[in-house]
Amino acid sequence: MATTRKDGYRPGLVDISAGQVSREIFVNEEIYREELERLFARVWLFVGHESQIPKPGDYFVSGMGEESVILCRDRAGKVHVFLNSCRHRGMKVCRYDEGNTPVFTCPYHGWSYGTDGQLVGVPYFREAYHEKLDRSRWGLVEVPRTYLYKGTVWACWDSAAPPFLEYLGDFVRYLDLTLDGWDGSEGGTEILGGIQKWRIPCNWKFPAENFCGDSYHNISHRSVDLVGIGPSGTGRRDMRERQMARRLQVAFYERGHQTGVYLFPKDQATPPSYQHSPEVSEYFAHCEEERRKKRGEWGRLIGSPGEIFPNTALHPRQPRTIAVWHPRGAHQTEVWRWYVVDSAAPQEVKDFLRDYYIRYSGPGGMTEQDDMENWNYAHAASRGTIARRYPYSYEQGLGFETENYEWQGLRIPGTVMDITDAKSSEHNLRNLYRRWAEFMEAESWGELATWRLARAAE
Amino acid sequence: MASTNTTGYRRGLVDLGKGQISREIFVNDEIYQEELERIFARAWLLVGHESQIPNPGDFFVSSMGEESVILCRDRAHKVHVFLNSCRHRGMKVCRYDEGNAAVLTCPYHGWSYSTDGRLVGVPYFREAYHGSLDRSRWGLAEVAQLCLYKGTVWASWDPAAPPFLEYLGDFLPYIDLTLDAWDGSDGGTEILSGIQKWRVPCNWKFPAENFSGDSYHNISHRSVDLAGIGPSGSGRRDMPELLMARKLHIAFPEHGHQTTSYLLPKEVALPPAYQHSSVVSEYFRECEEARRNKRGDWGRMIALVGEVFPNTAFLARQPRTLAAWHPRGAHETEVWRWFLVDRNAPAEVKDFLRQYYIRYSGPGGMTEQDDMENWNYAHAASRGTIARRYPYNYEQGTGTEIENYEWESFRVPGVVCDLTRAKSSEHNLRNLYRRWAEFMEADRWEELTSGRRLGRAEAAE
Numbered sequence: 001m002a003t004t005r006k007d008g009y010r011p012g013l014v015d016i017s018a019g020q021v022s023r024e025i026f027v028n029e030e031i032y033r034e035e036l037e038r039l040f041a042r043v044w045l046f047v048g049h050e051s052q053i054p055k056p057g058d059y060f061v062s063g064m065g066e067e068s069v070i071l072c073r074d075r076a077g078k079v080h081v082f083l084n085s086c087r088h089r090g091m092k093v094c095r096y097d098e099g100n101t102p103v104f105t106c107p108y109h110g111w112s113y114g115t116d117g118q119l120v121g122v123p124y125f126r127e128a129y130h131e132k133l134d135r136s137r138w139g140l141v142e143v144p145r146t147y148l149y150k151g152t153v154w155a156c157w158d159s160a161a162p163p164f165l166e167y168l169g170d171f172v173r174y175l176d177l178t179l180d181g182w183d184g185s186e187g188g189t190e191i192l193g194g195i196q197k198w199r200i201p202c203n204w205k206f207p208a209e210n211f212c213g214d215s216y217h218n219i220s221h222r223s224v225d226l227v228g229i230g231p232s233g234t235g236r237r238d239m240r241e242r243q244m245a246r247r248l249q250v251a252f253y254e255r256g257h258q259t260g261v262y263l264f265p266k267d268q269a270t271p272p273s274y275q276h277s278p279e280v281s282e283y284f285a286h287c288e289e290e291r292r293k294k295r296g297e298w299g300r301l302i303g304s305p306g307e308i309f310p311n312t313a314l315h316p317r318q319p320r321t322i323a324v325w326h327p328r329g330a331h332q333t334e335v336w337r338w339y340v341v342d343s344a345a346p347q348e349v350k351d352f353l354r355d356y357y358i359r360y361s362g363p364g365g366m367t368e369q370d371d372m373e374n375w376n377y378a379h380a381a382s383r384g385t386i387a388r389r390y391p392y393s394y395e396q397g398l399g400f401e402t403e404n405y406e407w408q409g410l411r412i413p414g415t416v417m418d419i420t421d422a423k424s425s426e427h428n429l430r431n432l433y434r435r436w437a438e439f440m441e442a443e444s445w446g447e448l449a450t451w452r453l454a455r456a457a458e
Numbered sequence: 459m460a461s462t463n464t465t466g467y468r469r470g471l472v473d474l475g476k477g478q479i480s481r482e483i484f485v486n487d488e489i490y491q492e493e494l495e496r497i498f499a500r501a502w503l504l505v506g507h508e509s510q511i512p513n514p515g516d517f518f519v520s521s522m523g524e525e526s527v528i529l530c531r532d533r534a535h536k537v538h539v540f541l542n543s544c545r546h547r548g549m550k551v552c553r554y555d556e557g558n559a560a561v562l563t564c565p566y567h568g569w570s571y572s573t574d575g576r577l578v579g580v581p582y583f584r585e586a587y588h589g590s591l592d593r594s595r596w597g598l599a600e601v602a603q604l605c606l607y608k609g610t611v612w613a614s615w616d617p618a619a620p621p622f623l624e625y626l627g628d629f630l631p632y633i634d635l636t637l638d639a640w641d642g643s644d645g646g647t648e649i650l651s652g653i654q655k656w657r658v659p660c661n662w663k664f665p666a667e668n669f670s671g672d673s674y675h676n677i678s679h680r681s682v683d684l685a686g687i688g689p690s691g692s693g694r695r696d697m698p699e700l701l702m703a704r705k706l707h708i709a710f711p712e713h714g715h716q717t718t719s720y721l722l723p724k725e726v727a728l729p730p731a732y733q734h735s736s737v738v739s740e741y742f743r744e745c746e747e748a749r750r751n752k753r754g755d756w757g758r759m760i761a762l763v764g765e766v767f768p769n770t771a772f773l774a775r776q777p778r779t780l781a782a783w784h785p786r787g788a789h790e791t792e793v794w795r796w797f798l799v800d801r802n803a804p805a806e807v808k809d810f811l812r813q814y815y816i817r818y819s820g821p822g823g824m825t826e827q828d829d830m831e832n833w834n835y836a837h838a839a840s841r842g843t844i845a846r847r848y849p850y851n852y853e854q855g856t857g858t859e860i861e862n863y864e865w866e867s868f869r870v871p872g873v874v875c876d877l878t879r880a881k882s883s884e885h886n887l888r889n890l891y892r893r894w895a896e897f898m899e900a901d902r903w904e905e906l907t908s909g910r911r912l913g914r915a916e917a918a919e
Contacts, residue, residue: 023548216586219568374566377550381543384525385494386615390599393546396586424586 009437016434019395019426023382026203031440032330039310039439040065042158044167046312046324047071047081049338050151051190057100057115063326063336064155069143070094070104071153074116079148081155082117083141093140104140113140150179150187152322160445162452168308169451170413171257174250177303177316181342182287184294192339192354198363200372202379204311204325204333205436210371211305211313211323213249213260213428215419216396220370229366230318231356232275236367237318240271241302246407249427250414254451256435258414258428259306259314266408270302273318280352283345297410307428309435319357331379337362394433397425467895474888477853481840484661489898490788497768497897498523500616502625504770504782505529505539507649507796508609515558515573521784521794522613527601528552528562529611532574537606539613540575540598551598562598571598608637608645610780618903626766628871629715632708635761636774639800640745642752647778650797650812656821658830660837662769662783662791663894668829669763669771669781671707671718671886673877674854678828687824688776689814690733694825695776698729699760704865707855707875707885712907714893716872716886717764724758724866731776738810741803755868765886767893777815789837795820852891855883 013022025031045064048071052060059072068084086093086106093104105112112121117140143155147164154164181188224236232238245262270288274280292299303316313323326334339357341350361368381387405416417427442448471480483489503522506529510518517530526542544551544564551562563570570579575598601613605622612622639646682694690696703720728746732738750757761774769783784792797815799808819826839845855875863874875885900906
């Protein structure tokens with residue numbers, strides 16, 4: 001099996017120009033192990049939300065790649081992300097999902113750490129260690145980089161990685177579509193309590209590519225559309241923008257992020273939604289009006305599923321949610337799903353949204369179950385000795401990309417594929433795998449931050 | 459763990475000269491992965507029976523090795539076997555056990571394939587693909603070779619494999635004993651509807667060697683013999699030939715197939731069977747007479763169990779059945795069992811047989827359960843760190859093989875071990891593993907069809 005340094009990934013396993021990707025990258029265990037080093041140890045990963053740890057001592061146990069981490073707030077109010085593993089003999093220092101504590105005490109031998117990670121308690125320090133242990137060198141392992149953005153907490157193990165906002169680049173405006181209040185106020189969102197966590201027997205890249213902008217799989221969700229689980233009763237969500245907007249797929253080649261968006265014509269209001277509840281409908285109508293005023297032309301954009309490279313999925317609209325596809329071996333993904341609401345929304349709105357969100361998404365959600373059925377069998381088929389010899393097809397829409405896309409006075413940052421007439425393309429999926437292959441081949445961030453080279457050349 | 463290319467399998471893991479086989483080959487995951495490539499991707503495998511797909515559009519989802527495949531009949535009545543995986547993103551194109559369809563539509567993105575495998579439907583082909591997808595290159599993956607033989611459907615992924623009848627070689631008449639009507643007319647059998655499918659927590663080679671001709675394990679089935687589940691009420695089956703025939707182990711070293719069969723003396727009719735039903739008993743008695751007339755000396759051969767290399771088992775007589783031991787990892791086997799009857803037998807005969815078959819075989823069958831109990835624990839013991847250091851013993855009857863075996867002027871094709879007095883031997887099991895090791899070592903099919911004689915082969919080992 002080819003590894004990174006011999007043949008590279010391009011144009012063999014990942015042939016973007018031909019639009020073909022080998023099934024091996026989904027099932028090969030060697031490749032998976034390299035992903036842990038070359039991808040998950042070097043990228044920015046979503047860890048949680050500040051609203052989960054509002055007070056000093058609060059903690060939430062999360063994941064980065066395969067590893068357990070503790071997101072917590074220390075006594076000075078500062079946020080940290082630590083490896084959840086005692087420095088002494090590795091035991092999980094924190095075995096709970098969330099809570100509040102002044103210290104983390106390891107159950108194995110009793111080493112204790114402050115919420116700032118310092119090793120503050122060592123049983124028999126005088127008697128057994130003869131006071132020789134240098135406690136300042138044995139604190140919890142901390143991520144070298146964290147970043148708080150509009151409530152979200154991001155972390156990266158690689159100190160050579162670019163700062164988070166640079167990592168996002170111009171994609172940041174699309175992330176804002178998920179994180180800003182629906183009325184356009186900066187930040188202003190919070191997490192609806194309860195993180196859903198469940199496992200799927202497929203490689204993490206199946207859900208990742210789905211949320212990048214798989215605009216083709218509507219047939220999978222036909223049953224929930226017919227049943228009308230959406231908040232207005234027809235379809236699975238309110239999607240009337242389909243009928244009046246330009247439907248776009250937006251990708252950032254140098255960063256590996258991508259999203260779908262709907263771009264309304266100038267002076268066209270968003271149609272009414274959430275018709276099952278007049279109060280909720282009125283709330284969002286009001287938000288829409290406010291947003292247009294605050295954001296001007298940018299208020300014409302409604303986001304659809306997107307992905308921050310490599311495994312943080314965003315859904316800005318219905319349902320509004322952030323998901324992380326945690327790798328659990330080549331053949332399994334552990335999904336963690338957060339739900340987002342406006343902090344200032346009335347309680348009735350939040351309750352309505354919670355019912356809708358869990359009806360749609362998550363392991364019990366009717367729409368998400370359709371997807372998991374597909375990923376399950378797609379993955380199983382990719383493992384077959386014969387099946388894995390056949391590459392997947394990713395050529396849809398190859399060659400029809402547009403830079404500097406502009407419509408009715410709004411210039412769209414990123415490389416755009418207009419699928420209003422085309423109905424679908426795999427532009428965003430190609431972007432994910434292009435960036436994936438670059439990471440798997442690059443020895444360091446120097447090779448990956450190509451935008452810096454361009455800037456230096458100018 | 460030694461892989462094929464460093465030390466090979468023979469003399470080490472599979473030492474037929476001494477009659478010893480390492481437990482590793484049953485439990486080692488690396489070896490298992492190599493089996494998927496070197497055996498299941500290159501051999502001929504049983505996929506199903508034509509009677510399961512009689513009409514155009516009929517399909518039956520089957521298995522080859524670990525992979526799901528679709529056995530179907532297209533509009534021109536041609537039979538196909540396809541990989542059950544959409545070429546777009548891999549999803550199972552067909553998620554049902556069997557049925558009839560004009561097209562097979564993948565539920566993920568809607569790509570549709572006709573029953574001849576062509577990609578005929580691509581949603582938004584004009585809009586999203588701008589008409590540029592070359593649909594002729596994205597049809598369902600089809601097996602390289604297919605053979606229909608007396609109703610059975612066999613397939614191979616390897617275009618370099620010999621054609622099926624050449625793959626069988628002189629073993630063919632023994633297959634015929636399972637597939638021909640009992641009265642000796644060619645073909646004439648059909649599948650009793652309902653395929654039994656169940657999983658056993660053991661490596662596939664445990665059942666494979668059992669059905670190759672483990673004549674030694676009668677003790678396992680003592681309880682069903684005493685309970686008399688057989689169709690005449692004594693024993694688990696009618697076995698009067700035991701008392702009058704030569705009991706033979708017959709192996710084909712160049713092919714890896716083998717069988718346990720009974721050769722009746724000239725001029726002796728088979729004693730009555732199926733005594734619990736006079737209709738059934740009479741039916742089979744007439745068949746026996748007709749078969750002697752049609753087949754001459756071959757009418758004296760009663761086949762019992764046997765194995766077509768690597769994992770297709772047959773039982774020609776009671777109960778009459780075909781089984782595939784599908785590998786599901788090194789530590790699990792998924793068994794698919796088909797039951798056979800004469801197509802022209804009266805309904806009463808078929809009903810009687812169905813009851814007997816399921817009483818005997820399958821996950822609820824009393825005899826098969828004895829076997830599974832053994833394989834379960836044999837496998838579990840083989841996984842142990844200490845246990846796996848101890849080879850299994852396969853030396854029973856070494857050196858007693860006979861080429862050109864003849865009895866009462868009937869020359870028996872194959873290399874024979876006569877068990878009439880010996881009662882048992884492991885001749886057939888050694889044959890299975892010899893061939894297994896050859897497949898695991900050979901890089902090309904040419905090496906597998908080079909043709910060797912038993913004497914020279916034994917000397918080389």
